[in-house]
Amino acid sequence: MNDNEFKDILRAIGNEPVPDDVRQLAQKASQQFDQQLQSFGRPGVREVLMRSPFAKLAAAAVTIAAALIAAVVFTGGRASFAEVLDTFLAARTATFKVEMTGPGIPSEEFEGMFAEPGRMRSSRPGGPTVIADLEQGVLLTLIPQLKQAVRLNMLNMPDSPGDINIFEEIRRRLSRGRDLDDSDVVFLGEKELDGHKTVGYRVSVRKADLDATVWADVETKLPVRLEICTGSVTVSMSNIAFNVELDESLFSLEIPEGYEVRELQRDMSEPIEADLIESFRIWAVHMDGGFPSKMDRSAVNEFMQRQQKKMKDKGVEPTVEDITALQQVIIDMTRGFPFVESLGPDADLYYTGASVKFGEADKPILRYRPKGSQTYRIIYGDLSVRDATADQLPK
Amino acid sequence: MKHSERVELFNRIRARYAIFLTSVLWKLAGDRELFAEAMQYTLFEMWQRIDKLRGDDAGAYLYRIALSANSKAWRNRVGKNGRINADLLSPAPGQDEALARREMARVVRRAVAELPAQQSQAIVMRYLEQHDYDAIAEKLNCTPASARSHVSKAMATLKGRLAKLTERE
Numbered sequence: 149m150n151d152n153e154f155k156d157i158l159r160a161i162g163n164e165p166v167p168d169d170v171r172q173l174a175q176k177a178s179q180q181f182d183q184q185l186q187s188f189g190r191p192g193v194r195e196v197l198m199r200s201p202f203a204k205l206a207a208a209a210v211t212i213a214a215a216l217i218a219a220v221v222f223t224g225g226r227a228s229f230a231e232v233l234d235t236f237l238a239a240r241t242a243t244f245k246v247e248m249t250g251p252g253i254p255s256e257e258f259e260g261m262f263a264e265p266g267r268m269r270s271s272r273p274g275g276p277t278v279i280a281d282l283e284q285g286v287l288l289t290l291i292p293q294l295k296q297a298v299r300l301n302m303l304n305m306p307d308s309p310g311d312i313n314i315f316e317e318i319r320r321r322l323s324r325g326r327d328l329d330d331s332d333v334v335f336l337g338e339k340e341l342d343g344h345k346t347v348g349y350r351v352s353v354r355k356a357d358l359d360a361t362v363w364a365d366v367e368t369k370l371p372v373r374l375e376i377c378t379g380s381v382t383v384s385m386s387n388i389a390f391n392v393e394l395d396e397s398l399f400s401l402e403i404p405e406g407y408e409v410r411e412l413q414r415d416m417s418e419p420i421e422a423d424l425i426e427s428f429r430i431w432a433v434h435m436d437g438g439f440p441s442k443m444d445r446s447a448v449n450e451f452m453q454r455q456q457k458k459m460k461d462k463g464v465e466p467t468v469e470d471i472t473a474l475q476q477v478i479i480d481m482t483r484g485f486p487f488v489e490s491l492g493p494d495a496d497l498y499y500t501g502a503s504v505k506f507g508e509a510d511k512p513i514l515r516y517r518p519k520g521s522q523t524y525r526i527i528y529g530d531l532s533v534r535d536a537t538a539d540q541l542p543k
Numbered sequence: 544m545k546h547s548e549r550v551e552l553f554n555r556i557r558a559r560y561a562i563f564l565t566s567v568l569w570k571l572a573g574d575r576e577l578f579a580e581a582m583q584y585t586l587f588e589m590w591q592r593i594d595k596l597r598g599d600d601a602g603a604y605l606y607r608i609a610l611s612a613n614s615k616a617w618r619n620r621v622g623k624n625g626r627i628n629a630d631l632l633s634p635a636p637g638q639d640e641a642l643a644r645r646e647m648a649r650v651v652r653r654a655v656a657e658l659p660a661q662q663s664q665a666i667v668m669r670y671l672e673q674h675d676y677d678a679i680a681e682k683l684n685c686t687p688a689s690a691r692s693h694v695s696k697a698m699a700t701l702k703g704r705l706a707k708l709t710e711r712e
Contacts, residue, residue, distance in 0.1 A: 164569070167569075170565065
């Protein structure tokens with residue numbers, strides 16, 4: 149198809165009139181939304197939330213933020229958490245420090261900068277600088293010591309890619325709780341923190357396997373420290389400053405002169421079961437037919453350490469092409485594992501892959517129960533998948 | 544902002560942009576079920592981001608909300624099992640032309656839904672809404688030359704996406 153034919157199709161779409169029944173549909177959607185608005189926080193809105201990729205965490209955040217607001221109302225006179233939220237949500241820019249910790253993963257610490265729309269820069273002393281631009285769908289890593297740049301093109305970006313822009317993700321979660329009135333909060337009192345007199349709240353939502361602590365400045369109402377636990381990972385945000393002047397060049401995606409550039413691709417859409425199976429396949433192919441020792445984030449480290457050892461054992465310095473190829477393999481291999489994290493506590497997940505070899509058709513490596521399903525899905529060593537009722541599960 | 548003020552502002556903006564949103568979402572979706580879902584997402588995001596819809600650039604921001612809502616609706620519909628027929632790009636002789644064009648439009652709509660936000664906005668404004676480059680530049684807050692560049696880049700990406708969609712078969 150040539151350009152003109154292509155443009156003609158686009159123009160033809162643009163010239164299509166809106167049918168009358170579609171106008172009625174629009175009105176109906178509007179009326180339905182009004183009904184949901186009247187019962188905000190009830191199932192209607194929750195259903196909308198649950199469709200999003202970060203549905204579970206977001207839903208938990210709804211409860212958290214609502215609980216925080218409710219706590220302020222309950223305790224009276226203290227800082228209005230709604231005000232705290234408003235300032236946080238309306239920030240054009242921010243600088244902060246992030247620390248991520250969890251069992252089985254190396255703790256990670258970086259200085260972060262955020263700027264609207266959807267841009268984030270993170271850096272570690274003596275380490276690489278990472279610039280994420282969600283609008284452009286690009287994650288650029290600059291390694292000054294090696295004069296190398298890795299440009300990751302993110303395809304099928306979801307609306308809330310929290311792994312990429314953690315500030316935006318925390319903000320998104322908090323924003324969803326502004327008008328709800330659930331509560332499950334403990335007031336932690338007041339204390340000096342980072343030179344501020346602060347008031348603290350702890351929220352624990354066991355059902356969602358998530359808890360959060362927020363300390364806000366008594367005078368300015370701004371969050372001073374924030375800690376959110378998601379699964380086994382704890383994200384702590386401190387040294388937070390809002391609406392500071394940040395030069396646009398800090399978020400530039402231009403490659404500095406003299407840098408060698410490598411291009412990688414990552415599919416950012418929500419992973420499904422087929423992606424998990426593909427991750428297992430890639431793992432087995434590159435790990436001598438085995439499967440991960442554990443089904444958590446430590447699997448990535450296990451994979452990387454083995455690959456590094458393999459390269460070292462070869463006794464030959466890897467080329468840039470070798471490293472780029474390995475990075476792409478790691479990106480592809482990690483794509484499916486978040487599917488496991490998305491299943492939630494009711495999935496009755498059980499992983500037995502550590503002792504199974506690729507191709508063993510009678511040995512299960514993982515089983516789970518999809519949401520709302522009476523039966524289980526069992527993935528076997530040959531990566532076939534079968535359904536089973538509870539009483540048919542392998543012992 | 545008080546809840547009552549928020550509701551009032553939301554209703555005002557919704558009334559002002561109702562025709563625009565219906566038109567844009569219909570052109571992007573071309574399917575009643577998708578359209579209804581995208582409209583729900585749009586209204587929800589408008590409610591969530593009402594603070595950003597108060598200024599002069601509300602229209603431009605609504606564009607982004609609508610395009611994002613449309614993408615989300617398409618993602619829910621298509622999932623990983625969407626089927627695109629490679630033959631649609633070059634219909635076989637004798638194939639009903641109207642049907643082929645309708646199907647082709649569906650493929651193009653899906654590809655538009657997968658574009659990065661700014662590119663999809665550029666392509667929608669230029670070809671679906673048929674704005675000139677000055678108007679696009681105003682909405683995208685850039686120069687007409689940059690607007691032209693955005694549209695051109697979006698066209699190239701769109702063609703690439705179409706090729707990939709057909710390759711998946």
